Amino acid sequence: MPEIIKNQLIEEEMKKSYIDYAMSVITARALPDVRDGLKPVHRRVLYSMYKSKLNSGSAYRKSAFVVGRVLGSLHPHGDIAVYDSLVRLAQPFxxxxxxxxxxxxxxxQDGFPAAAMRYCVTGDSLIVTEKGLINIGDLSNKENINIKILSKDKKIHKASKWFDxxxxxxxxxxxxxxxxxxGSYNxxxxxxxxxxxxxxxFKWRLLEKIKEGDYVVIDRSVDRLWPDKNLNLSKYYPKITVGRRIKTILPEYLDENLAFILGSLASEGSLNKKRIEFCNVDxxxxxxxxxxxxxxxxDSKLHRFKKNPSSFGKKKYFTLECHYRHTIEFLENIGLGLVKSKFRTIPKLILQSPKNVVVEFIKSYFEGDASITYAGGVKRVAEFALISKSEKLIEQFQILFLRFGMNTSKRFDKYRDTWKLYIRGYRNILRFYKELGFLYERKNKNLEYTVFTYKKKASNSDFVPFVSDYIRSFVxxxxxxKNNFDQYENMENNYQNVSFILHKKTGIDHIPMFEYLINYNYLFDPVVKIENSGIQRVYSIKVESDCHSFVSNGFISHNTECRLHKLSEEMLRNIEENTVNFVPNYDGSTKEPVVLPTVFPNLLVNxxxxxxxxxxxxIPPHNLNETVDAVVASIENPNINVNELIKLMPGPxxxxxxxxxxxxGIRNAYDTGRGKVSVLAKTEIEESKDKKKIIITEIPYMVNKTILIEEIANLIRNKRVEGISDLRDESDRKGMRIVVEIKHGHNAEVILNQLQKYSQLxxxxxxxxxxxxNGQPKILNLKEVIGHFIEHRREVTRKRLEFELEKSRLRAHILLGLKVALNNVDAIVQxxxxxxxxxxxKQLLIERFKLSEKQSEAILEMRLQRLTSLETNKLIEEHDTLVxxxxxxxxxxGSNEKMLDIIKKELLEIKEKYGDERRTELREDLIILGEEDLIPEEDVVVTVTHSGYIKRLPITTYRAQGRGGRGVIGTGTKEEDFVENLFITSTHDYILFFTNIGKxxxxxxxxVPEGNRQSGGKAIVNLLSLEENEKITTTIPVKDFGKGYLMMLTKKGLIKKCRLELFSRPRSNGIRCVTLRDxxxxxxxxxxxxxxxxxxGTKNGMGVKFDEIDVRPMGRSATGVRAVRLKSSDEVVGMDVSNDSLSLLTLTENGYGKRTELSDYRLIKRGGGGVINIKTSDRNGKVVGIKTVNDNDEVFLITSKGIMLRTKVKNISKIGRNTQGVRIIKLDSKDKLKNIAKVIMSEN
Structure with missing residues (x-):
């Protein structure tokens, strides 16, 4: 058939594809079914566990097994999504x-993740396999593998998957x-x-949960899972390219002879691109x-040389050299790297070789780089150690020795800048002697002497923790x-006597415990260091076993296990009885349920x-008892309303x-399907002596406890909440207990309210x-959710009864045929x-006795014992019961009422079996006080410095002084800082902050944090989200935003008028209040x-007075209109409201100023040049500010050094406009007057 290509608009195709995708997410992933309350992935997890017979009474199986079953047959998505869903179904929080x-x-609830369903370690971790010790990162390059590995308790299992x-x-x-x-945190x-x-x-513990002092279990199984064949080396042969290189004969397998050479070269040899050299005195x-x-x-000739002592050596020595590049490259390919001693490692092929090959490598390596030294005149072992510059090589040897049942100690010698691997303890030295040894007589004699003269057989560092204290606590x-039984040597000798004494005293047999410990011979080594190792690539494997563990670097790893909860079995009850519909899975290979039969309303319950x-x-979870009561009430009264339901089911x-x-909010949600509820942590305030504590015992749903504590700690650190002396988590297995200690003199209720406001309390x-x-998303109220569940249960119950009816009818039909047979036994037999x-x-029975095909088949299959009179009576009784x-x-x-009675009965049984008390307290009378409700309303002074520090002080801090006084320190500032804004307001007022950039x-x-006179305040950047180089220019206290205007003036003389209500809802990052020109x-x-x-007023001493109505109201982001015509060198310094009964106070930077009646200034139109306000002579300097005042006012004068003078206005002379004024404040040298502020309350 010829290919047909049709033109299609890309917009239409994308629209269709997006709608299809959206509906797929809605119906197949993200939303629950109203009937069973499950999303598809959760339903698939439960159904797969059911089909795998993982019921509540069965043994636990690995979570990876369940995830694999779900992925393989039902859920063609990632394993992480399935595992996360499984984990959530198991989390009680x-x-x-x-x-x-x-x-x-x-x-x-601390936020710690579940353990990985499969574990993840870094690629250099050595795991024990049938192919030797292999770095897990090198194990495979594809997912499917088939390799035997060593698991817990010396067991050998198959690994089937490798995961990057x-x-x-x-x-x-x-x-x-x-x-x-x-490895990864989990x-x-x-x-x-x-x-x-x-x-x-024994316990499984995540890396992130392990603490210093925890005893980790190290496997040191002997003779388990060694490779049995020498490695073929043909793939490591160098490739011959065009050139003069000579091809040499190379070994086909890695045998003992080659292992000897590799060990010798690794310890006493050197390699470069042109030469191999081995030298030694022996x-x-x-x-x-x-x-x-x-x-x-x-055919790779060695050149032999005898050389005189060199460097610190006192003996002549021999060197062997080979210069064949083909051979050199081959040795490099099989693991002899051309690296410095600091970076040497054991060749990987050695780690993957049979035991006899590994032994030969170790013996030759130890002949060169290991030694036994003795102390003093008495021949007592001081040290048996392997020495190397390479830490990695020492680590590899340490792990390799575990394969021989030996534990060793790795240490760094900072004086010699070398790493050492100590072989200590009689058992370890004896094993080295028997299994390994050295190459030659001199060192072997020392080793033999050490073994046979070793006095202390038991090791203080190789013992089973907790055993002694446990046993001695009993008897x-x-x-x-008098006897030791926690060190392995002594345990083997004494455990039977100890067990006998214990059994006699307690009746408990402890022999299995001791024999398990002796048999598996684990090393229990305390953790001494835990460190963040950065982001790294990690790997894992899937082990086909119940244990699902493997040995890596000697450590034993594990994962999570699961089975169905008893309650979930109630969701799957009768699923095999044709109660729900099944549909083909994603590839048609099997079928899955569209919904679960569920006996209880899971959507509301969970x-x-x-x-x-x-x-x-x-949808929030609800109490099972209350939910069942609401459903039962709805069955009994289909016309029940939401208000009546709330009485039975009062809330989440x-x-x-x-x-x-x-x-x-609950009522709204139950009535309309939407609502909001406020959830608070459960707290109490404890008082003891002079201290108060806030105790947090329960936290809101879905809140991470660790993050909550961090939030509170940050509030304390940033001084957002003050008055807390200590914060600690005292939670344990008995429950949650977070303690917040309150400083003396602080109000615990206020602090609690602040914590509720600023944190997730x-x-x-x-x-x-x-x-x-019906497959479509719908917003539902409470009555509708219950109604859909009842209808679902009615349908499930009907199908279940029909299934039972059909099954009973078939059985009764069979029994009727068997009765005919019993009544005609002889004829039937004949x-x-x-x-x-x-x-x-079969055909004759059908014809002669008028039987059906199924009846005749049942007669033919009937056993002769059924012909006894007892069995005959049983058949008759069974038939009558079935009828x-x-x-x-x-x-x-045929009766809807009876069917509903069955539904009610089953619900009440669930309530009786699984119901419990409500956990969340409902408080109708709880008034959530605003922070403001707990803070007394009082007048305060607020100061803002030029460098952006703010604080508030009680108004009583300042006292009035006479004109010419020196003032008091009003704020502690840095040398280059000064107070730029000061005003008086109420603690309950709003403070508007206007910045130089028009925000x-x-x-x-x-x-605003409270301070004292000497403190500098708190940086505004910690309270407001200011931009870089943004400074506060004006602060205005406001009680409410209902009416009034804001008049804004710029340095270049533009003015703008806005309604105050436009600024009642600023965003956290501020809002634009005026658009500024360049x-x-x-x-x-x-x-x-x-x-x-x-x-x-302007800097050059000009003054302008005009009517506010000359400026029309504008929008928030408008630029404004001209207020005053400025000369090129002039700029505006201030603005105030004019009243002819007031005077205008003008101050200059050198501390001079005056008052002038405002009636002396003529009213002009907006935009004029104005009149002279004060002479800006050299004595006066430039104008720094203006204020309208009356005789009863007081003002603050603020200098650049932070000196503040509070003085009465009536002490300042009232003189004409075109004058210089008088001294207002006596300034020190280099000090300048910077700002003035009136001591009055704003009526706004």
Missing amino acids: SMRYPLVDGHGNFGS SNEHPTIKITTNKGYSIT HPLLILSKDEDGKPI ENWINEFEEKWKKIFP YSEFID GSTGIAVGMATN DFPTGGIIAGRG KTTFGIIMIALV TIKSSKDPIVA KRIQELREVL LYWLKAYD KDELISVIATDGYQKLVI
């Missing part, structure tokens, strides 16, 4: 009634002996801990090297008191949260408890009850005996009623 019974770490888990933040832990592992390790009775127990070693070299590299015995395209759902019940304040839960109804085969017999049951089923199916911010006055600044803003006269 996320689900009011968990549906999955999780075993292991499934996260916590990408890059993640990692943690590195290091033990006392130097063992280390690096990588779990096996540790030894103790239970409440002190008994040693001629035996030189001779053996030469001999084995000839076997391995027969006192002279034998137990709630649901999901974000789709263009919509979201957020969150798994984390807390308090819901008020019910208005109070949250808002927005309810949006959207669910899928008919069967005379038949040629079963097919003929009655069939009649009952028909009656129920507006606001705060409540009580939000190089202009906003310098002054005043609040007016719209009918005032304004007076403006």
Whole structure:
């Protein structure tokens, strides 16, 4: 068929594709079904666990197993989405009634994530496999693998998957002996801990949860899973290119001879591109090297030299050299890197070789770089150690020695700048002697002497923690008191006697515990260092076993396990009885349920949260008892209204408890499907002696406890909330307890209210009850949700009864046939005996006894024992019972009332079985006080400095002084700082902050931190989101924004009038209040009623008075109009409201000033040049500010050095306009007057 291509508008195609995608997200991922309250992925998880027979009474299975089943048959999306969904179903702080019974770490309310369903370690981690020790990052380059690995308890299992888990933040832990592992934060390790009775127990703990002092479990299994074949080396042969290089004979396999050469070269040799060199004083070693070299590299000639002592050496030595580049490159390819000693490692091929090959490598390496030294005149072992510049090489040897059952200690010698691997303890040295040893007699004699003269057989660092304290806590015995039984050597000798004494005293058999410890011989090493290891690529494997563990760097790893919770089995009840519809899965290979039968209304009980395209759902969880009562009431009274339902089901019940304040939001949500509820942490204030504490015992739903504590800590650190002396988390297994200690003299209620305002101690839960109804998203009220559930249960119950009816009818039909057979036993037997085969017999039975095909088949299959009189009576009784049951089923199916009675009965059974008390407290009477309600209303002085520091002080801080006084320190400032704004306001007023760039911010006055006269205040940048180089120019206190205007004046003489209400809702990052022209600044803003006269002063001493009505109101972002005509060198310094009964106070930078009656200034039109206000002579300097005042006013004068003078206005001379004025404040040298402020209350 020819290909047909049609033109299609890209816009239409994209629109269609987007709509299809949106509906797919809505219906197939993000929203729950109203009937069972589950999203598809949650339904698939539960159904897969059900099909896998992971019921509540079965053994736990690995979460990875469940995820694999879901992915393989039902959910063609990523494994992370499935696992996250499974985890949520198991979390008791996320689900009011968990549906999955999780075993292991499934996260916590602290925000710690669940353990990985598969673990992740860095690529250099060595895992034990049938192919030797392999870096997990090098294990494969594809996902599917098939390799045997070593698991917990010496078990060997198959690994079937290899995962490159990408890059993640990692943690590195290091033990006392130097063992280390690096992995993702949620990588779990096996540790030894103790239970409440002190008994040693094994636990799985995440890397991020491991603490210093925890005993990690290190595997040192002997002779488990060594490779059995020598490695083929042909793929490591160098490629021959065109040139003069000679091709040499190379070994086919890595055998003991080649391992000897590699070990020798690694310890005492050197390599570069042109030469291999091996040198040593021991001629035996030189001779053996030469001999084995000839076997391995027969045509690669060695050159032998004898050399005189050099450097610090006192003996002559030998060197062997090879210059064949083909051979050199081959040795480089198999792991002898051309690197400095600091970066040397064990060749990877050695780690993947059989045990005998590894032994030969170790012996030759130790012959060169290991030694036994003795102390003093007595031949006592001082040190048995391997020494190297390379830390990596030492780490590899340490892990390799675990394969021989030896534990070693890694240490750094800072004096010699080398790493050492110590072999300590009798058992370890004995194992080295038996399994390994040195090459030659001298060192082997020292080793043998050490073994046979070693006095202390037991090791103080190789023992089982907690055992001694546990045993001795049970019983006192002279034998137990005097003998050691936690060190392995002594445990083997004493455990039977100890167990006998314990059994006699307690009746508990402890032999299995001791034998387990002795058999598996784990090393328990305390963690001494935990460090962040940065973001690294991590890997994991899937192990096909119940344990699902593997050994990496000696550590044992694990993951989470799960099974169905009992309650989820109620959701799956009767699913095999044709109660719900099934549809093909994504590839048609199997079928999955469209919905679960669920006996209880899960959508209300556990709630649901999901974000789709263009919509979201957020349904809170509820108490099971209350929800069942509401559903039962709805069954009994279909006309019940929401108000009546609320009496039975008063509100959400969150798994984390807390308090819901008020019910208005609940009522709205239940009535309309939308509403908001305020959720508060449960707190109490404890008083003890002089201290008060706020105790937090429950926090709002979905709040992360760790983040909450960090929030509170930041509020304290940034002084947003003051009066807290200590913050600590005292939570334990018994419950949550966060303690906030209050400083003496501070109000605990005010601080609690501030914490509720600024942190997640109070949250808002927005309810949006959207669910899928017949596959379509719909917003539902409470009655509708309950109605859909009842209808679902009616349908499920009908189908279940019909299924049972059909099954009962078929069984009754079979029993009727069996009764015929029993009544005609002889004839039936004769008919069967005379038949040629079963097919003929079946046909004859049908014809002679009027039986159906199924009845005749049942007779043929009937066992002879059924012909006894007892069995005959049982058949008759069963038939009669079935007849009655069939009649009952028909009656129920024909009666809606009886069907509803069954639904009610099952609901009440669920309530009886799983119901519990409400956790979240509902407080109708709880009034959420605003912070303002707890703060007394009083007058305060607010100061703002030029450098942007702000504080408030009680008005009583300042006292009045006479004219010419020296003043008091009003604020502590830096040398280059000065107070630029000062005003008096009430603690409950708003403060508007206008900045030089034309933006507006606001705060409540009580939000300004309180200080003292000497303090500099708090940086405004910590209170307001100011931009770089943005400064506050004017602050105005405002009680409300209902009426009035703001008059804004710029440095270049532009003025703008705006209604105050335009600025009642500024954003956190401020709003634009005026658009400024180039190089202009906003310098002054005043609040007016719209009918005032304004007076403006300039720097050069000019004054302008005009009527405010000359300026029309404008929008928020307008530029404004001309207020005054300025000369080129002049600029505006201030503006105030003019009243002829007042005088104009003008001050200059040198401390001079005067008052002039405002009636002396003629009223002109806006935009004029004005008249002389004051002479700006050299004595006076330039004008710094103007204020309109009366005789009763007082003013603050602020200098550049921070000196403040409070003086009465009547003490300042009142003289004409065109004059110089008098001295107002006596200034020190280099000090200048910078600002003035009136001591009056703003009427606005």
